[in-house]
Amino acid sequence: MSEFVQELTVMQDVMVAMRDGVHLATDVYLPCAFSDGAEGKSWPVLMERTPYNKQGLNRSEKSVAHPSAQSRTEIARWFAQHGYVVVMQDCRGRYGSEGTFSKYLNEAEDGFDTMAWIVSQSWCNGKIGTFGVSYGAHTQISAACLNPPGLSCMFMDSGGFASAYHGGIRRGGAFEMKQVTWAYKHALLSPKTQADPKRREALESVVLSDWFHDLPWSPGHSPLSAAPEYEAYLFEQWQNGTYGAYWQRLGLSALDHYQDMPDIPVMILNSWYDPYVATSVTNYAGLKEGRHSPVFLTMGPWTHGQRSFSHAGDVDFGDDAIFEEHFGQTYLEYRLAWFDRYLKGKNSSQFDEEKPVELFVMGGGHGHADRSGRLKHGGNWHSFTDWPLVTSRATPFYLEESGRLGRHAPTQREAYQEYIYDPRQPTPTIGGAVTSGEPLMSGGAYDQREQDKFFGCVSPGRDLKDRPDVISFETPALDQDLAVAGPISAKLWISSDCPDTDFVVKLIDVHPANPDFPEGFAMNITDGILRARYREDQSVPALLEQGKIYEVDIELFATANLFKKGHRVRIDIASSNFPHFDFNPNTGEPDGAWATTIRAKNRVFMDQKRPSRILLPVLEQD
Secondary structure, eight states, rough: OOOOOOEEEEEEEEEEEOSSOOOEEEEEEESGGGGGTTTOOOOOEEEEESSTTTSSTTTTTSSSSSSSSSEHHHHHHHHTTTTTTEEEETTTTSOHHHHHHOTTTHHHHHHHHHHHHHSSSSTTTEEEEEEEEEEHHHHHHHHTTTOTTEEEEEEESSOOOOOOTTTTETTTTEEHHHHHHHHOOOOHTTTHHHOOOOHHHHHTOOOOHHHHOOOOTTTTTTTTTTTTHHHHHHHHHOOSSSTTTTTTTTTTTTTTTGGGSSSEEEEEEEEEEEEHHHHHHHHHHHHHHHHOOOOEEEEEEETTOTTTOSSBBBBBBGGGEEEEEEHHSSSHHHHHHHHHHHHHHOOOOOSSSSSSSSEEEOOOOOOOOOOSSSSEEEEEEEEESSSSOOEEEEEEEEEOOOOBBEOOOOOOOEEEEEEEEEETSOOOOOOOOOOOOOOOOOOBBBBBBTTSSTOOSSSSTOOOOGGGTTTTEEOOOSSSSEEEEEEEEEEEEEESSSSSOOEEEEEEEEEESSSTTTTOOHHHEEEEEGGGGGSTTTTSOOOOOOTTTEEEEEEEEEEEEEETTTTTTEEESSOOOOOTTTOOOSOOOOOOOOOOOEEEEEEBBBBSSOOEEEEEEEEEOO
């Protein structure tokens, strides 16, 4: 057991100087009272840097026993009582810290400078472990890119950009509109807003749903116009659609810096319905390569940071999905055991370095409703030696003109399906890997039927596959279980009568009808998107030629799911997933700076010469 101390020394709002003279507000929790003569002692340090208020509530710090969110102050005190100095810091321009907040872009240097300050303090024994969820994970890997002094291990939960362009801000060239909803919420909470009644009144008068119905926007005409510093970085991200130097900067990308990071133990914890799935698996591979220290990857069935629940959206995964049920301890206790192992050298059998990959494979449940009306999808945890799994094989499932999804390549000489995509009536987002989207969108697994609670749904009860802007393909009812776990991609042959358009691919597990769900339940598993101008090279956009046929690759987020016997595997293809992603106006105008929209006639080909297919990582049976 870790030592426990009752008396602490807390130093609040220590203003730590950064290299440019800006001071960041920092709280320090020491595991002793100075009055007991402990001034000469030193301890390992745990650090979290956050834009969410170093003393405020953390919505992901919940447990079954304590379902209400705990504050960062409570978390810091708890770790300090177990033998760590804890440093909590407000990011630049947030709450007590000086400077101007520019999302993600100052975290590398500010993190380095803070750790340099920490190791110079007498209470630091030279070892620093970092922790934090979401943005708190982004700050960790950003600083790690500079190999800061003292950094000895990281616990990254639900974030830590491998590449913000490839997941988190953009995906497949499209822009994630959660950046708008996040910016609006935190502009309201910013120090400038709290100090300026007129700015606050202007922001509070914004009705986001009205703005989302009234695109396009422009600087000075957006829901963030009253907070120009937030509006400025938002449009900068939105209008930088091409992958290049902007996206390869520290804070937005770790891809080119893995070799610069210290060789230290890293825990990567995330979930299948989180916007940082690609970030997590990419970081795992990048941080493992050529290293000696252990790197762990744990993927649950949760939404963003909500690990103490058995459900995500309208689907329940069983009690074993709950973090405490599976790991036998709270999230707090688990992190303490991990830091004790890798900062204090304490023995622990619970971290298996031989099988560092732990995945929750969704599925296998009876498919009826629980007491809350959620679908019982079920699932189980499995441990593996590495990622991608050596026991999975990329298996093609081919699209057929009839709407069937089959295991055999098509033999027809010419076959296609087409649909009309109207940017003014985009296909709505129903769940998925979404966070920070409220009040317009929510993450998780849902029946893919239009509902009033989802923005943009106009025909409640209609299955998305019955929309005129969606084409759908599904297998016959499976005659045996089909388990998939790993990366997923779709290879489509497409054409359009417009210079640019998007293609969205969604993987769905179709539960058969039962008395609780008389029409069945089409559960979204994962999805992907591609902006066609980036089909060949995300650094060099190329518009489409009208009617020309192209082969495109669309990367879906990795996942793990058991399609149970009697279920159907379904693929939906559309050209929008709004408001998860910005919709494509089809005109070829610059990203985030278009003025008009046109309707697109889009085709997907599925014949002998142009066999469109999705590659599923099918797990080999034991």
